[in-house]
Amino acid sequence: MTKDDVAGCFEYYADLAEGLDAKQKAPVSLPMETFKSYVLKESLGVVALITPWNYPLLLATWKVAPALAAGCTAILKPSELASVTCLELADVCREVGLPPGVLNILTGLGTEAGAPLASHPHVDKVAFTGSNATGSRIMASAAQMVKPVSMELGGKSPIIVFEDVDLDKAAEWTLFGCFWTNGQICSATSRLLVHYDKTLKFIATAKSEGATILSGGNRPKHLNKGFFVEPTIITDVTTSMQIWREEVFGPVLCVKTFSNEDEAIELANDTHYGLGAAVISNDPERCDRVAKAFRSGIVWVNCSQPCFCQAPWGGIKRSGFGRDLGEWGLENYLSVKQVTQYISDEPWGWYQPPSKL
Ligand SMILES: NC(=O)c1ccc[n+]([C@@H]2O[C@H](COP(=O)([O-])OP(=O)(O)OC[C@H]3O[C@@H](n4cnc5c(N)ncnc54)[C@H](O)[C@@H]3O)[C@@H](O)[C@H]2O)c1
């Protein structure tokens, strides 16, 4: 599936690149007839793309494809934990005729390869996806040179399940939203807010489907080696607990109940993060209200986690700023230049000619 997503993303940005010429010289309407103005969109130059270990090829593609489409020269620094697919991508780019030097892969540790790249004076922009701690370090070093950055950081995303839903569907989206790819997704909806009346039925249904409720949290007995954790569901959580507030980046779902829509929204937004948020309800007006009220960059209605390269991806608050994907992802790598021309034959008239003095 990732390979298809990668190819789809390159094709999408190839189309946007072809459309860029037609968007050049877009006129700007001015209040003075003696001037005319238009806008050029230009490549930012040399961009550093620093990416995480989860979805290593896809998340690199979300940056490489729009950066190349915008005409940038890119240096991709993949995670030291998962670099191989990005090296393969470079081979494919060479095979299809990308000129040498346009896409460069720099492997290595964050401190030894990522940090010098991010602070290099010849790098015009840093586009980063990863943890908040690293993002904050990169912002601090980029600030020394007033270098633009875009940040795709972590999250602790909520999913609100209202009482009017089909329980089976809600249970499936809730489990998928948190446990898909072991919860190692930035946007995992790992805080479940469920209407109180539904809670017992929800748990009973999940139990009858074989889920382990209020348990997990251990290494699976049959896996002695490696970094494995049982799918874990935790209830009786308070909003001040670390497990409710901090990103786990693993298969852990916290559950809290609410008694009305306002309380659900307040609990959902009670986080430093603002990446994803989901609402499950059969009431379309309620879905609209809640979608507007969520303080996040992405909202899913009656689902969780679907991702399309045409739609903007990114967060607010400590989940970052700037957007990957869609036309917004291309704008990440373009600068906007105004060209304003004086078109009158008359002198500007700042200095009076001697004859008129
Ligand atoms: N918002 C999103 O779209 C998105 C997507 C995927 C992952 N994430 C987040 O990424 C995190 C998991 O990824 P991770 O563990 O690889 O993150 P990480 O911050 O540890 O590493 C990300 C990248 O930064 C590099 N790096 C580390 N220190 C650096 C430094 N001082 N200067 C420059 N580069 C440095 C690493 O080598 C790696 O390439 C989670 O918090 C997750 O939520 C966010």
Ligand SMILES: NCCCC=O
């Ligand atoms: N579906 C891809 C999500 C990437 C975030 O970690």
